[in-house]
Amino acid sequence: MxxxxxxxxxxxxxxxxxxxxxxxxxxxxxxxxxxxxxxxxxxxxxxxxxxxxxxxxxxxxxxxxxxxxxxxxxxxxxxxxxxxxxxxxxxxxxxxxxxxxxxxxxxxxxxxxxxxxxxxxxxxxxxxxxxxxxxPCTVVYDKRKASKPVTSWKDIWNPEWKGRIAWPSYPGAEGTAALLMAAKIWGGDEKNIGVAFEKIKELRPFAAIQGSQDQLFQMFDQGVADLSVEFGSFTRKYAETRNPNIEIANPVEGQAVxxxxxxxxxxxxxxxxxxxxxxxxxxxxxxxxxxxxxxxxxxxxxxxxxxxxxxxxxxxxxxxKLVDFDWDTVTRNQAAWSSRFNREIAG
CATH class of the missing domain: 3.40.190.10 (Periplasmic binding protein-like II)
Structure with a gap:
């Protein structure tokens, strides 16, 4: 990979x-x-x-x-x-x-x-x-469990997904994409990341914090979780070979580059x-x-x-439409954000 x-x-x-x-x-x-x-x-x-x-x-x-x-x-x-x-x-x-x-x-x-x-x-x-x-990274989900297709990153906050989300760990490619996109869609950005942390906390309790693609796909297979953020390409391969119920969203805000x-x-x-x-x-x-x-x-x-x-x-x-980020800001803050994620999200 x-x-x-x-x-x-x-x-x-x-x-x-x-x-x-x-x-x-x-x-x-x-x-x-x-x-x-x-x-x-x-x-x-x-x-x-x-x-x-x-x-x-x-x-x-x-x-x-x-x-x-x-x-x-x-x-x-x-x-x-x-x-x-x-x-x-x-x-x-x-x-x-x-x-x-x-x-x-x-x-x-x-x-x-x-x-x-x-x-x-x-x-x-x-x-x-x-x-x-x-x-790119995007929202992936079990389409059988969705009342309607996911068309926006904001759809993650629909009440129907409560308790069914496998949130990606941070730092990590998918976890970083999820954190930064949460900031952007809810009015923040890389320099105002607090918006993202507060919005992500609203999603708890999570079904799990997932730390790898294999782990996530096993969760989907076993019905432990129904939605996450993942590389679209790997997920498509998984959906075509193992689980045809998994959908790869193309949100209106764009996928994370x-x-x-x-x-x-x-x-x-x-x-x-x-x-x-x-x-x-x-x-x-x-x-x-x-x-x-x-x-x-x-x-x-x-x-x-x-x-x-x-x-x-x-x-x-x-x-x-691919969403790029200010990686200098991300780099400078990675340690602090990781500590905050472990304390406020994963803890």
């Missing part, structure tokens, strides 16, 4: 000043047969997809080698920071928050037009690197290969494979999606 709430809690988040999209191509050496590109990425389906749709054509074109640093985001990020300016790998995959901060900290490079497909990226995917997949980002490390010894790698990742075959296999939405506008698949993804206006 891309990022769990447990993983998210270990991250040092931050957006900082949004890095601009650059149009200057640096002079780089051309790849030679035998050159080795080192890629830090998540395992599982994502590793399998890039091996087929990125590594294979890259090796065929340049005669190069590709090796991988697999595992969780915190370890990958810590290694990149420790090796700043003298990286052992060339391409590192981070989440939206880390990628912005990494550019600001000089660990990775801002995007440039040396990657041709970058011109087709949605604007939000041109910040902090090259966005390769949208995986989450995105995987491919970044080229500062000081990469294989700059051209890294750019070619990312360009292949942004190509239609790879984007379609992500969409078909794990319902990650494309970050480029030039992908032709079949109608049945398009209905399950975020494209066009849905992408424009």
């Amino acid at each position: 891309t990022i769990t709430r447990r993983t998210f809690g270990k991250l040092v988040l931050g957006a900082g000043t949004l890095a601009p999209y650059h149009f200057i191509r640096p002079a780089v050496a051309q790849p030679k047969p035998g050159d080795e590109l080192v890629v830090g990425i998540w395992g599982g389906a994502q590793e399998r997809i890039v091996k087929e749709h990125v590594e294979k054509p890259l090796v065929e074109k340049f005669g190069c080698k590709v090796s991988y640093v697999l595992g969780g985001t915190p370890e990958r990020r810590a290694r990149a920071y420790a090796e700043r300016g003298r990286p052992s790998f060339d391409v590192i995959y981070l989440n939206i928050f880390e990628s912005r901060q990494a550019v600001k900290d000089g660990v990775t490079q801002a995007p440039t037009d040396a990657v041709p497909q970058a011109a087709n990226l949605y604007d939000i995917a041109k910040i902090g690197g090259y966005g390769v997949a949208f995986n 989450a995105m995987n980002v491919a970044c080229i490390t500062t000081g990469s010894r294989n700059q051209k290969l890294a750019e070619e790698w990312i360009n292949l990742h942004l190509s239609e075959p790879c984007m379609l494979a992500y969409a078909r296999e794990i319902y990650y939405s494309p970050t480029v506008k030039d992908v032709t999606l079949p109608a049945d698949l398009r209905a399950k993804l975020l494209v066009g206006e849905d992408v424009a």
